[in-house]
Structures are given as C-alpha cells and as structure tokens.
Amino acid sequence: MFTRFRRKRLNPILRDLVQETRLSIHDFIYPLFVKYGEGIKTEVASMPGVYQMSVDEIIKECTELKALGIYAVILFGIPKIKDSVGSDAMCDHGIIASAIKAIKATHPDMFIVTDLCFCEYTDHGHCGVLDLVHHTVHNDITLDNLARQAVVHAKAGVDMIAPSGMMDGMITAIRKGLDSAGFENLPIMSYSTKFASAYYGPFRDIAESSPSFGDRKSYQMNPANRNEAIMESLEDEKEGADILMVKPALAYLDIVRDIKNHSRLPLAVYNVSGEYAMLKMAAKAGVIDYERVMMETLLGFKRAGADIIITYHAKEAARILNA
Numbered sequence: 346m347f348t349r350f351r352r353k354r355l356n357p358i359l360r361d362l363v364q365e366t367r368l369s370i371h372d373f374i375y376p377l378f379v380k381y382g383e384g385i386k387t388e389v390a391s392m393p394g395v396y397q398m399s400v401d402e403i404i405k406e407c408t409e410l411k412a413l414g415i416y417a418v419i420l421f422g423i424p425k426i427k428d429s430v431g432s433d434a435m436c437d438h439g440i441i442a443s444a445i446k447a448i449k450a451t452h453p454d455m456f457i458v459t460d461l462c463f464c465e466y467t468d469h470g471h472c473g474v475l476d477l478v479h480h481t482v483h484n485d486i487t488l489d490n491l492a493r494q495a496v497v498h499a500k501a502g503v504d505m506i507a508p509s510g511m512m513d514g515m516i517t518a519i520r521k522g523l524d525s526a527g528f529e530n531l532p533i534m535s536y537s538t539k540f541a542s543a544y545y546g547p548f549r550d551i552a553e554s555s556p557s558f559g560d561r562k563s564y565q566m567n568p569a570n571r572n573e574a575i576m577e578s579l580e581d582e583k584e585g586a587d588i589l590m591v592k593p594a595l596a597y598l599d600i601v602r603d604i605k606n607h608s609r610l611p612l613a614v615y616n617v618s619g620e621y622a623m624l625k626m627a628a629k630a631g632v633i634d635y636e637r638v639m640m641e642t643l644l645g646f647k648r649a650g651a652d653i654i655i656t657y658h659a660k661e662a663a664r665i666l667n668a
C-alpha cells in the first residue's frame with residue numbers, strides 16, 4: 346500500500362483547486378526612495394529597476410503603481426543636509442513630511458507607510474543619537490527623537506509608521522508619543538525582528554545610509570539567534586505593535602514560521618535589497634529563469650507564514666499576477 350500523491354497533480358485545474366498558498370497583489374508593499382529636487386530619477390547600479398526619485402517623479406510612479414493594483418508604499422527619505430541627530434527627520438518641512446503631503450494631495454487613495462529611523466539623516470549614519478562614551482547609539486535619548494519623528498509623519502498625513510531602528514522600548518515610546526498627540530488610530534508596523542545583515546548592502550547605496558564607522562551589531566540582532574528573535578517580536582507585540590516583521594526574509598524563513606506560531610498578529614517580511622540584487626544579477630548572467638525564481642521566492646515567504654511582503658519585485662510580480 347502507498348499513497349498516490351500524483352493523482353492530484355495530473356490535472357492543472359485540480360492542481361489549482363488543491364493549492365494551499367496563493368500570492369496576491371494585496372500582499373505587497375513597494376519601497377520608494379524620495380530625494381529633494383525636480384525631475385530626478387536615478388537608478389542605483391546595484392539594484393536595477395530601483396530609483397531615487399524627486400517628489401514629482403514619485404507622484405507619477407504612484408499612478409503607475411495604482412494601475413497595477415498596488416496601493417501600499419513604504420517611503421524612505423534622503424535629506425539634503427545630515428547632522429549628528431538627524432534633524433531633517435524631525436522637521437515638519439523635512440523631506441519625508443513634504444513628500445507625504447505632496448503624494449497625498451494627488452493620491453489620497455495611496456496607503457503610505459514611512460520607515461521611521463535616523464540612519465539616512467545622521468552624518469554618522471547610525472540609527473539614532475550617538476553615545477560617544479560607549480561608541481554606540483544612545484537608546485533612551487533616541488526613543489524621545491523617534492516619538493518626535495513619528496508625530497511629524499503623523500501630522501503630515503502618513504497612514505502607518507514602521508520603526509526600523511531596533512531600539513529597546515521603541516514601540517512604547519512611539520505609541521505614547523502618537524497617542525498624546527491625538528493619533529491613537531495610527532497603526533505601527535514594527536521591524537520587530539531585524540538582523541544585522543550583510544543583505545542590506547545595496548540599500549545603503551540607494552538610501553545613502555552606510556554607517557561612517559563601525560556596524561549596527563550593537564542594536565540589530567545576531568543572525569545566529571532564534572529564541573531572541575521570537576522574544577524581540579513578542580516584546581513589540583506587548584508594547585502595542587499592530588503588525589510584526591522579520592527582516593531579512595530569505596535566510597530567515599524559520600524565524601518567520603516561529604513568530605507566526607507564537608503570535609496572532611499579522612506578520613510582514615522585508616525581502617531586502619541584497620535578496621533582490623542577487624536575483625537581478627543572476628538573471629543578467631543568464632543562469633536563472635528570473636520570473637519563475639522571483640515568484641517561487643515570494644510564494645515561499647507566504648508559505649512560511651508572512652501576511653505582508655515588502656518587496657522591490659512588487660511591480661514585476663503584479664504584472665504576472667494580473668496577466
């Protein structure tokens with residue numbers, strides 16, 4: 346006696362009927378990088394198809410995204426002036442605040458998420474205020490600034506805040522800041538389990554956010570740790586996060602499943618820059634069927650337990666899903 350699994354694989358319609366996991370354009374959040382200026386659309390060498398754009402170009406991009414059925418974006422800002430605390434990020438006329446207002450004016454139906462961090466805004470490239478004695482980021486002073494930055498985004502009209510700095514207590518601090526400014530209905534999607542990963546390499550080119558000294562290992566997680574990865578996300582749930590996240594995605598699918606099994610909150614994955622670049626470069630070299638590998642990868646995230654996928658592939662995947 347044995348089981349004939351192949352019985353359900355013979356007919357393509359039956360194959361579809363018994364398919365357990367499905368991708369949808371509603372799963373995607375598309376990253377956008379906004380820069381001061383006009384008519385700017387600069388492709389980054391390490392990430393073909395991904396651009397730094399001025400606000401006017403982003404507004405055109407949103408029209409294209411909506412035509413594809415993508416209504417959710419995550420915004421990253423590249424300021425003109427960087428300083429030790431990242432002032433541009435806490436200014437009502439800073440790059441992100443003005444971008445949110447401009448996009449919303451033309452596209453009120455676009456769902457705008459903002460990455461909430463300081464590494465793009467500080468002259469040292471770290472994710473908060475420096476603690477010069479300990480050569481790291483000062484946790485609790487950074488918390489005050491994160492709350493301030495969140496209220497700036499909220500006042501500009503953002504739809505969801507996504508803090509990515511891995512400071513302890515960041516969700517408590519941001520929630521408190523938002524609530525006391527009257528934004529108790531603004532959701533927080535926490536980068537709750539974020540590893541210190543070499544897969545962010547290309548992102549730091551496009552966001553111009555490489556640390557000028559050292560690395561991020563004193564705040565981002567050690568890739569070797571599984572128990573800590575679960576605890577980090579559960580802590581953010583306790584502090585009031587509405588959505589959790591694992592980042593990067595591809596090398597951490599065990600963590601995605603672990604967190605899915607430990608929390609009932611929606612879970613996002615960030616399919617990061619290095620993961621995207623690897624597929625693009627392999628395609629360029631002619632060694633993979635790019636579209637099939639891409640769809641298989643995205644499906645893998647969902648099967649592992651992701652409800653939301655932040656991905657640079659969103660437009661390409663949408664074209665395939667819409668076909």
Ligand code: PBG
Binds near residue numbers: 545
């Ligand atoms: C900022 C931030 C980073 C990414 C998202 N938000 C970079 C970092 O932590 O160094 C990485 C995204 C990607 O690689 O695509 N803290």
Ligand code: ZN
Binds near residue numbers: 462463472509
């Ligand atoms: Zn950062």
